[in-house]
Amino acid sequence: MNQHIHCIINNCHYWEKGNKCSANEILVASDAFGTNQPDSFDATMAKQLTPTAADSCMATCCKTFVPKNSDKINSDNITKMS
Numbered sequence: 206m207n208q209h210i211h212c213i214i215n216n217c218h219y220w221e222k223g224n225k226c227s228a229n230e231i232l233v234a235s236d237a238f239g240t241n242q243p244d245s246f247d248a249t250m251a252k253q254l255t256p257t258a259a260d261s262c263m264a265t266c267c268k269t270f271v272p273k274n275s276d277k278i279n280s281d282n283i284t285k286m287s
């Protein structure tokens with residue numbers, strides 16, 4: 206699949222110029238999941254996670270977000286694409 210993820214969150218470790226996400230995979234989740242689960246729960250665990258519904262885009266979040274220069278960059282086991 207030749208997928209492009211566009212993102213405008215420019216303080217994320219995975220954000221690149223042109224508003225592109227360079228993460229090799231991401232996890233979009235409900236805000237509740239994002240709030241309650243640790244950083245280690247991310248895209249690499251997607252097949253194990255129970256899907257949930259959301260009422261609108263405002264109730265979803267990118268669980269893969271990590272602030273640039275954060276000490277938590279490696280906690281999600283996600284890598285940047287080359």
Ligand code: SF4
Nearest residue numbers: 212217220226267269
């Ligand atoms: S990981 Fe999420 S927040 Fe970060 S650049 Fe990619 S889509 Fe945006």
